[in-house]
Amino acid sequence: MATKTKPQYTGKRHRLDRPELLAPAGNLEKLKFAVHYGADAVYIGGQQYGLRSNADNFTFEEMKEGVEFAARYGAKVFVATNIYAHNEDLDGIEDYLRGLEEAGIAAIIAADPIIMDTAMRVAPKLEVHVSTQQSTMNWQAVQFWKDEGAPRVVLAREASLEEIAEIKNHVDVEIEAFIHGAMCSSYSGRCVLSNHFTDRDSNRGGCCQSCRWKYDIYEDDIQLFGMDEDKFTMGSKDLCMLENIPDLIEVGVDSFKIEGRMKSLHYVATVVHAYRRAIDAYMADPDNYELKEEWLHDIQKAANRPLNSGFFYDTPGAEDHIYGPEDKAAPYDFAGVVLSYDAETGLAVVQQRNHFKPGQEVEFFGPNGTSFKQIVGELKNEAGEPLDAARHPLQPIVMRVERPVQPMDMMRKRIRP
Incomplete structure (x- = not known):
């Protein structure tokens, strides 16, 4: 695994009874396999208001089927409604949220305050989880969202374990954190490169992933290097915290979130299965827990980019980004x-x-x-x-x-x- 030497967290601990494993599901089949392979909850996108407009997003009928399937495993279904809404986006939002409630959806993941407020008003059975798009990183901001009625906050990917521990020390609220998958080169998704290059709004579901493109680099009309000589991207390595499950549990993360609603069925099942085994093994016997190489090998069978531990232990440096040709795809x-x-x-x-x-x-x-x-x-x-x-x-x-x-x-x- 292409990570740094395994870091160690030595700060305050907030052990959980059992963390939730939250998996992505780009379509109904992926939802069923994610749950079958061990997810406690899945997050999906509907036909509107989500940030993955190119995914095979769910109709209300598919949501109902997914909720019924998940319930047989004791799992829940969340829906991403995490766009930053413009005026025209709000037409029909009340009916849409009521439809989610009627379909049995457990929670929405939202960034825009008006979507949150509307959900609390017209669909009170829906929990409102604050999206990572809000870039929440400190305990006072988390307290603000709790006071607004949100039972869970999805932290910014830039939050460290020490910051999470401080948040848990001050605020009694559920904390969700991304623990595996692609990292954004912008600040938790606040990117406008896609808008400028392709007129596709990344904060309304249309990101073209311009940070993964190849670029020629110029200074004063002099080409320093380019695609014919090298590959330069802004793309970071992918996040993988499989080696650090004990730290995530002990620091008090309530929900372990895997990124990837656009990823393959094989990817979702493989990654969920690896984390399920690691979490269960630690919770069964924390004092004698050992990371198994087979779990790491399984992750590599689905990984598409080199892996690291993101911002959990320190600020990523040059070695945590992909500047040269990427490693080959999964074997x-x-x-x-x-x-x-x-x-x-x-x-x-x-x-x-x-x-x-x-x-x-x-x-x-x-x-x-x-x-x-x-x-x-x-x-x-x-x-x-x-x-x-x-x-x-x-x-x-x-x-x-x-x-x-x-x-x-x-x-x-x-x-x-």
């Missing part, structure tokens, strides 16, 4: 989802998600203990006809598996060393 590719398994024959039906064929090594994993590798053998379609490869998207493939598997277990294949 594994999502290949399939188990639909069913016959214990008598040892045959599984796997829904194809990416090309695979006989002779390739694949790995099965799942939240209930499935974890093994094997070489793909004979493949057939549901009619029993032999296949030389699984090449058609979502095609059910019949294949023999060397160990028992369960529905919603995943299969991935190695694509590079």
Whole structure:
């Protein structure tokens, strides 16, 4: 894992009974897999008022289905309504918030005070969580939001563990913090580069991720270097606090938030599963907790950028940004989802998600203990006809598996060393 030497927090501790693991869900399928793989709650976007306008956002009908599925696992569903609203954005906001309440949504994540106030007035069953877009970093600001009626504040990504400890020492309120995923090059999302370059407003859901672009650098019309010589970006390394779960728990973070509503199904399931195991292991026996290398290895199977610990221990420096060519993408590719398994024959039906064929090594994993590798053998379609490869998207493939598997277990294949 491309992080610094593991830091240690030595400040005041505020141990929790059990922190919440909060996962992103860009669509209904991702919601179901996030919950199945261990999320205590998921956050989604609706058709309006969210900051991921390019995600497969939820209709009210899909929200209801997602809420019902999550409830079977004892999980909750939150909706991001975190734009900074202009006048024209507010038409229909009351009906929209009432619709969220009727769908069974547990909370909204909001940044604009008028959206918060409107929700408290017209949809009182909805909790209002203050979005990270508010860049909240001190205990007095947290106290302000508590006094306004918010039971939870999502802190700015720039808040350190020491600052979190001070907040918890002064204010009895739930604290949510991002603990994994992409970091913004601006101050907790307050970016206008996207607006200037593409006329897409990052604070109204249209960010073009201009901090990830390649740039030529000039001074007084002299090119210092450019895309032909090097890659220069403003992109920071991704956040990963898997190695620091004890510090997050002990300092009092109530909700561990994973970034990534635009990320793949494989990414969401893999990351949630790794954090679920780490959190449960620590809570079961804090004095004898040990970080397992397999959890770190699993994170690397889904990571797209180098990783670090963000602002939790110190201010990121030059080594925490990506200035040269990025590392290669994750070494594994999502290949399939188990639909069913016959214990008598040892045959599984796997829904194809990416090309695979006989002779390739694949790995099965799942939240209930499935974890093994094997070489793909004979493949057939549901009619029993032999296949030389699984090449058609979502095609059910019949294949023999060397160990028992369960529905919603995943299969991935190695694509590079």
